Amino acid sequence: MRTLKTLVFLLASTLILNAQKAETPENSYNLGANINQMTLTVAGTLVVATNDGLVGIKPDTNQLLFNFTDYGRVKPEELNFVPMSPYVMVGQTGIANLSAKKAVIDHVSGKVLFTTESKGWKNVFTCDVIMPQNKLVVSGFQKGGGKAENVTPKVGVYDLATGNLDYEFFLTKPGKVTMKYFAVTGTPMLLKDKLLVPxxxxxxxxxxxxxxxxxNKVKNVNWMTTNETESDIYAFAATTNGKNTRIYKLNASGNEVWTEERKVKGNVSNFEILPQGLAVVSDVTGGSGALGAKAESKITMFSAATGDDLWEKAPKTKGYVQHFYVQDDGILFGVYEGGINKISFDGNTLFKKPLKTGENIMLMAQTPQGLIYITSEDANIVDLKTGEQVWSKPLKYKRAASVASTFDAKNNRYLIAADGKIMAIDANSGSVSDFAKCNFDEKEDPNTMQIRNGGVFLSSDQNMTLINFDGKENYHAYYKSPGRSTFGKIAGGVLAVASTAMTVGMSMKAGANRSAFGSVNDLDSYNETGKQAKRAADMFAGIASASFDYLSTRFKATAATENAQFILTNLDGGAGLVKVNKDSGKIDKEIMLKDKKPEYEVDELGGYLFYKANDKTIYSYNLNK
Structure with a gap:
């Protein structure tokens, strides 16, 4: 085996020599100022913070998409990339928050849609993008009126499709003498016929x-949500120390429905409006014992009508809720520290006993046999009705940073890679057998597994292998990393765009404005490839804007990495990127970066490489050719 591995490595070295070389970039961009940070957006645009401002680059043109220099140097903490949108927000704040500057840039079109200066705002206290209505809601003080108007807090609503003002209003009457301090305290909520401003x-x-x-008099609310008909409104106000959150229910006229607000410990991290009641997950931080509450999540079910706690005894989580899913018969949840349980809507435990699992539940998903879970230490399938194990015993392995798995439909088996081998679990019997070895160099844990026509593909950062369906290795390609110290300084590396930054769950917090997107608390089916990308494409298609049309089209396209993997390694002359075919293990392309510590980003959907050639220059390479 060692001889075969050496042979494969020598063959790979020969392939590098014969592979298509790309020394000349597709395009070169001189930014005219030192580069401080590079960020690859959901649109495939590279946004670069420089000493002069913010630059946008589209790799298929040699012209800069935009070069925003109005605010000078932009620090990383002053950037907010609005999830699941074509917008980046720049925010700069002066002393005591008195000189706030805000700008919103469309990184698909390159248009600057909003700046505080161009719209006459002298101080901005809140600035929120509201989706899917595609609006920007701004609060603060605006210039242009009389003396009284200039010192009266105001709210403006802008259409982000055009950047134009929809409407604006003062929070109180200009010139009115009052001792009350008016300020927007949280995220506004845009309903069908009205805007709610906390x-x-x-x-x-x-x-x-x-x-x-x-x-009404419900003060200092942080965020709100509503049911589909907008007849019920829920408002959340966290205490300044984060120890408690107050929950209010309002009707469509703004009146409080409950006799008094309800309190939960900690900050609300998940909220679901159900026919049976209101499911609330709150996270408590701090010490344990007499000095503070134990750090863990609390799950509560309130009556929507009265706000009363419907459960006599809440389920014990003994840790932070990492997974939370609503099903027909109850609530299924998994805890980061280990453990899965299910409770009915009336508070009864549905599992015979809480299921013990390893720490860090990486995956919970629906299969025909039941619920499959994979942690950093074990895996199993359990009956979703009873919690009983389907496999006779959990599949245990040494603690791993990542665990790769897939379902081999042709052979009706689950494949899980851990402990230097791939284990096969028969879907019918649950019997476990060793399928193949996968000892990756640099002691890497596999992080990707997929079924291909020629067998089972498995990969990590520096390793790739294809194993046929009989368990025999077709090839194993290993490319030495440039060095761990170098690797840690890469500004992003090979970014799996479709599976990380694109999930709908990242576009909302705890349920704020979530009714328009649908629930994110549904249990996905195992191995459902492309579901997240389709969900994103469908959401983009529902928003009337040329930039969202572009995003929808982009997410419907086949990823450039479907048949290849990009690996950073040492080439003759320095570090470089190789494009390796998943089926053959052959190198189709190599790009010499000539840099011991390269900083780069790879757009895996579009198939482009952005490389920081020097302090002021970025190259782009087309990886599809």
């Missing part, structure tokens, strides 16, 4: 033309 004096409901429809 303030330090209560929630204001404004029409689409700015008239006040109602107001």
């Amino acid at each position: 303030t330090s004096q209560g929630i204001l409901a404004k029409s689409k033309t700015g008239e006040t429809l109602w107001e």
